[in-house]
Amino acid sequence: MDKSEIVNQLNKQLAEVSELRKLSYSTNEFPRWKNSVQQILTQAYGLDSAQYKRFENAPGKFFKVDTELGRQQSYHYQLEAFESALKTLIQRAEMG
Numbered sequence: 001m002d003k004s005e006i007v008n009q010l011n012k013q014l015a016e017v018s019e020l021r022k023l024s025y026s027t028n029e030f031p032r033w034k035n036s037v038q039q040i041l042t043q044a045y046g047l048d049s050a051q052y053k054r055f056e057n058a059p060g061k062f063f064k065v066d067t068e069l070g071r072q073q074s075y076h077y078q079l080e081a082f083e084s085a086l087k088t089l090i091q092r093a094e095m096g
Contacts, residue, residue: 003093006044010090013037017083025075037086051089058085 001009016033023029037055045051059081065073 001044003096006040007090007093009040009044010037010086010093013040014083014086014090017079017086020079021076025071030075030079034082037082041089051092054089055082055085058082 013033013036020027020030020033038052041049041052041055059078065071
């Protein structure tokens with residue numbers, strides 16, 4: 001996969017984040033989206049790559065309150081962390 005194809009595919013995934021924000025934490029779209037990004041990163045860089053690990057570990061550890069509000073806040077926190085990681089990966093791919 002060449003650099004422009006990687007950037008193009010990752011940008012398509014990044015564009016989906018705004019729609020994911022509108023959804024509930026219980027949506028099946030979030031895991032599907034995350035899996036799609038992971039597949040792109042695996043194909044482009046490999047499962048053991050720094051890029052894959054950067055995305056996978058983006059949310060880090062966080063405290064989750066087991067209420068409806070807590071689960072929704074956790075969902076948004078994770079989504080923002082993945083979005084930030086994706087933006088960084090796209091910038092680095094464009095430079096490299």
